[in-house]
Amino acid sequence: MKYNYKRGNLLYIAVLFVLFACHRKKVLREREVVKNVAELQEVIPENIAERLNYIADNDSKMEDKIPVLRLSALQYFYEQTGNAPGWSSRGILTPSADTLFNFILNAEQEGLQPADYHFLALNAAFQLFRTDETAKKDAALLAQLDIMMTDAFMKMASDLHYGIAPRDSITFRKDSVFTDTLLTSLLRTSLQENNVGKVLHQLEPQHPGYVQLKIAMRAFERKYAPLRWDTLPTSYTDTIAFRQLLINRLVQTHHLDTSGGHATDTSLLKKGILAFQKEFNMYEDGLAGKKTVQTLNRPFRDWMIQGAVNMDRWRKLPDTLPPRFILVNVPGYRMELWDSGRVVLESRVIVGAPRTRTPLLNSRMTNFVMFPFWRVPFSITIKEMLPAIKKDPGYLTRKNLEVIDRDGNAVNPDSVNWNRMSKNYFPYVLRQMDGMENSLGIMKFNFFNKYSVYLHDTNNHGLFRNTYRAMSHGCVRLQQWDSLAMYLIKNDTRHPRDSVRAWLSRGEKRMVDIQRPVPIFLRYFTAEGKDGQIVFHEDIYGEDKVMRKLMRL
Incomplete structure (x- = not known):
């Protein structure tokens, strides 16, 4: 039988057309202007349904290429309304729409970026409503605006409460997302009661640190946003x-x-x-x-982003903190003891150097030890002390170091062949005895953690005068160790303050259990609010750079 090339070509073209049509993304109606606003009640739901299908077929992105928070949340909300618009009525935008748009416009005051909430597309739509009367009858435009505003509200609610960056290992919250049901409930209540702004603000952290930072950022913005400054050369000859x-x-x-x-x-x-x-x-x-x-040379926006990064860090904390807790701000070189909503004790601290970082963690302080031994970590023993010992065995005596074997017995250092010792063979532990040379100083505060770090005194108090205090091996050296100890045993009849002071004066080794273990949080804040002004700290570990990538800033 002779093959019909013409028919075969037509069939091939038809198959290609079907395949292309199946993979082609849906094209939305750009305009659908009705003759009478009463028709909007019927036509807008059709356009909303069409746009929800478009988002589903477009990798959960809207026409402005910005991904929605969650398609299922949008679908659930509009299922409850029968695809009816929530942000307009008979072609007129509701007061809630104006409120949300202004919230997006000023999103940087909340540490957020307007562009993440469809600002460009919404701004263009709002301009049309102000200048073009036919826009009020455009069902396609009203549907587009409605879904964008619904998504903007949901996304902003989530970002204000949970933060933009994903949760990390020290995030307290057991949950990290709002359910579709809760988002819908929040939005419906906001629209019915016309209190969009109030609901969004209520989702923000209420911690004093967050509130103070937000106030300080606004003051910084008022001062520096209107100004412009030149960039200085980093090298020059003139x-x-x-x-x-x-x-x-x-x-x-x-x-x-x-x-x-x-x-x-x-x-x-x-x-x-x-x-x-x-x-x-x-x-x-x-x-x-x-x-x-x-x-x-840093531009204004760069400073604002630093503030935004730290607002996001506050959002990783739980809605409420314990009545009493210790907060160590690593780049701020400061410890705060909080009790009943106020700081009752502050202290300068020394933290880990960039190569030996102080870890960020959550724990509970359980006891403190007076005149402690220092068991030298293996890494410090091998990298720093072993080379010094090989060069001069007298190093051990000068540093008040004991050599302890696997059975916990002290070993005569002269009996050890130090030249045989290496990172692959070192069957001992170095222990620094108590005394003036002890690196832990007079007191050590213990809290469980997998990093073997703690708070402690130091034998070099002059270092607390330094501006740059990232110089330890990871533990936190505490200037006001005595004040912290006395506060921790406040009202503790088992360990009266007078007894503890007497033990200290006599140089007695003691371990004191804390009657009510105190939560301790080691955190990383490079911007804080104080007395209405923002205080910036150096990003000593480069954590801000990591956060900026996670937050797409």
Whole structure:
């Protein structure tokens, strides 16, 4: 039988067309203007259904290419309403729509980015409603706006409560998402009672630290958003020219006033640099060194993002914290003891160096030990102490170190062949005895953790005067160790304060159990609010960079 090429080609084309049609994404109606607003009641639900199908076929993205929070949440909400619009009535936007749009417009005040909540598309739609009367009869536009606003509300509710970055190993919350049912309930209540803004604000953390940071960020925005400043060169050969650029830069942010006509005065310039360094929590030396110049060059948006990153960290904490707890802010080099909603004790701390970081964790402080031994971690023994011992066996005596075998017995260091010791063979433990040379100082505070870190005193109190205090092997050195101990045994009849002070004065080794173990949280906040002003800390471990990627900033 002769093959019909013409018929075969037509069949091939038909198959290709069907295959193409099956894989082609749905095309939405851009406009559907009705003659009478009464028709919107019937036509808008059709357009909403069409758009929900479009999202399902478009990898959960809307027309503006922004992914929705969760398609199932949108579908559930509109199932409850029969695809009726929630943000407009007879072609008129509701007051709730205006409220939500303004909330999105000012999202940066909440540490969020407007673009994540369909701002560009919503802004264009709102402009049309203000300038084009036919927009009020456009069922396609009203459907598009409705779904975008519904998704924006749900996404913002989730981000304000849980944060944008995914939960991590120290996140307290057992849940990390709102259910579709709860999101729908929140939205329906907000629309019925016209209190969208109030509901969203109620979902934010109520912790004092979060509230203070938010207030401080708004003050920072009011001060610096209207200003513009130049970028300084990081290297230069013309000192006089750089000096003038530096003067101009400090004037631009009001850290230097040259109205008196003494702009070139060295003491005046130094005063301007000091003012900048003080405001941005830097080492105050009055010199435009590398780090100061880098900080002077940071744009306004970069500072706001740093604040946003830290607001997100607060959202990882539970809705309520214990009545009494210890909070260590690692990059802030500070410990706070909270009791009944206020800070009752503050202390400077020294934390782990970038190569030996202090871990972030949650635990409970159970006891403290007076005049403790220090069991030297294996890594420190091998990397730091063993080379020193091989070079000079007298190192052990000077550092007050004992050599302990596997059975817990002290070994004469002269009997050990130190040249045989290595990371692959070291059957001993080094233990530093109590005394003035002990690295743990007079007191050590214990809390369970897998990293073998703790809070402790130190034999080098002068280091607390340093601005940069990331220099330990991972443990947290505490300046106010005595005040913390006395507060922990407050009202404890088993261990009266007078008894503990007497033991300390006599140099007695004691372990004191804390009657009510205290929760302790080691956290990482590089921006905080204090007295209405924002305090920035150096990102010593580079954690902000990681968070920015997770938050898509």
